[in-house]
Amino acid sequence: MDARRSDTLPFASSAPAFYTSHFIYSEEAQSLLAESGHRPIDSTLAASLRRAGSSNRMQIQASLLAIDKSQNSRVKALAQELLKQGMEAKQDLEELCNTKKIGFIENLPVTDQQTLVDLFRMNGTTFDKAYLSKVVKGQKRLIELYEEILQKSVDRQVQDFARNAISRLSTNRDSAKIIAKSF
Numbered sequence: 001m002d003a004r005r006s007d008t009l010p011f012a013s014s015a016p017a018f019y020t021s022h023f024i025y026s027e028e029a030q031s032l033l034a035e036s037g038h039r040p041i042d043s044t045l046a047a048s049l050r051r052a053g054s055s056n057r058m059q060i061q062a063s064l065l066a067i068d069k070s071q072n073s074r075v076k077a078l079a080q081e082l083l084k085q086g087m088e089a090k091q092d093l094e095e096l097c098n099t100k101k102i103g104f105i106e107n108l109p110v111t112d113q114q115t116l117v118d119l120f121r122m123n124g125t126t127f128d129k130a131y132l133s134k135v136v137k138g139q140k141r142l143i144e145l146y147e148e149i150l151q152k153s154v155d156r157q158v159q160d161f162a163r164n165a166i167s168r169l170s171t172n173r174d175s176a177k178i179i180a181k182s183f
């Protein structure tokens with residue numbers, strides 16, 4: 001039996017959590033899945049959804065920092081809204097990944113960790129401007145990622161999730177741009 005690596009897991013709900021991100025299973029298991037009508041998400045699409053989870057985590061962490069550090073009420077209000085939406089998106093994305101048998105990983109890349117450290121070291125208007133800039137860039141990046149997911153996916157549930165995310169992210173990006181113009 002020829003085993004291969006896959007980012008989908010046919011029995012994620014019964015497997016220990018550490019198995020859900022990387023799992024090897026046989027061609028026989030793949031054919032059983034196909035016969036049952038289950039169409040696993042391809043590994044590229046699964047990786048894109050994981051990147052979305054990581055970007056979402058960055059939004060949550062940066063928003064928590066802005067709520068704590070910002071002196072501007074509009075920036076704080078935006079950060080609170082982004083935190084709320086980020087937590088909802090995290091839950092929705094985890095549910096989608098569980099439904100599609102994709103191991104959900106939301107680790108922050110080293111560059112995002114460094115960005116948070118850099119933001120933490122800033123104060124006042126400098127912080128607010130940098131935070132808003134990161135929000136605009138982050139929302140733009142996530143929109144592009146979800147547009148890519150929309151183009152690659154044939155799964156209606158994934159497409160609906162991506163469309164909703166794009167709409168929400170566009171609104172957030174536009175709000176951040178408006179606030180940034182006031183500085």
